[in-house]
Amino acid sequence: MQSQRDKLGCDSLCYGSMTSVRGALGLVGTALIGRLSDKNGTILAKTLGRLGARKYSNIAIANGRRACLYVGTVASVAGFVIAATMNSLQGLWLSMIPGALLQHNFDVFKALLSEYHNDIDQIQSKSEEILENDAKEGDHRTNTISRSGSVGKLGMVAGISFMVGPMISAFATKTFQSATVLAIIFTLASGLTVYLLPLPVLLSDIKQIGEKNDTLTNLTNSEFTLTNMFKLRTTKARAAMTLLVLRLNMALAFHIFNTIWPASLKTRFHFGPSEHAMFMSFIGVVYAFSQGFVAKRVIQFCGSERKVYVIMSCCAILGAGRYVAYYTLSIHIMYSSFLFIINALGILNTVITADTGSIASSNELGGLFGALQASESAAGML
Secondary structure (H helix, E strand, O other): OHHHHHHOOOOHHHHHHHHHHHHHHHHHHHHHHHHHHHOOOOHHHHHHHHOOOOEEOOEEOOOHHHHHHHHHHHHHHHHHHHHHHOOOHHHHHHHHHHHHHHOOHHHHHHHHHHHHHHHHHHHHHHHOOOOOHHHHHHHHHHHHHHHHHHHHHHHHHHHHHHHHHHHHHHHHOOOHHHHHHHHHHHHHHHHHHHHHOOOOOOHHHHOOOOOOHHHOOOOOOOOOOHHHHHHOOOHHHHHHHHHHHHHHHHHHHHHHHHHHHHHHHHHHHOOOHHHHHHHHHHHHHHHHHHHHHHHHHHHHHHOHHHHHHHHHHHHHHHHHHHHHHHHOOOHHHHHHHHHHHHHHHHHHHHHHHHHHHHHOOHHHHHHHHHHHHHHHHHHHHO
16 A cells, blocks of 8 residues: 555655544444444444354344344445556555555454453353452453463454554565455355354343343443543543543654654665565564564563553653654664663554453443544544
């Protein structure tokens, strides 16, 4: 995509404008998709959400998360089709709209993963009522580490995709149009995995399957709306606001840096399509290693009581690393800086995602993840 922008003459101002528009669309889309994924009684959940392999007593379960995953898949395909058929800046702008507005599958997957862990915690808590309090506290620490490990594996898969995707595009395709066709094929394949995806269903919900399916999750007023979080009335609301401010500042720093970064690479190191592919593959390898191996071990070593120091250290590494990477004239120093940057980013994202999943109930996970992602979209607008 970066080489196509360069080919069509999209400079830093153009790229910054696209980022702002994407942020504005994402601000609406993330909050909308997040709340829709929490609701199993909507028309979307009762239609698309029933298309899947998970059934109980021969009844297809309506599921908002699966429906939103299908919507994101369709939005991705639509964006690729527009980009492939309109070889112009206008085409790039239009291709951005469906994905920015409706494709937030990664956040839905994070909510889904947290819901798996919430179900496991609920089952364990019912089976361990006879245990003493100190044993339960030890299990809580183990569950926290397990949650961080699962989040790390999800990030590792994303990192591997960043590594493999550019390599396949660079070596298997010769034109932008052929690359988009290949992307459409992989996106449709991901839609098939959504169909086969096993979805968590709480034990209390399973008991109600004999009744009307649309009563499986009647949502109460969410504690994690922006209005409720700003009031800071509860411990969970204060924790959510802390995560919101952290994500907002991280996103502001990223978007400011990323607006000038592609042009800087082209000016200093004469980056072309193959160099961009190699650079993104390097980022993917490091991010996968960070999420799959480093993050869990760092969190396990530091523990919950020193998690704040982990967050502060990662933020310091991100700031210093970006400064060095932008001003150095040595490509080796630039790559070395990003080695620290991506590892710090992977650890930080793991901490934030694991904590987000632990403070929200299953029927509010999508809304909370959507609110946090909306803060990043707002940063993209700025």
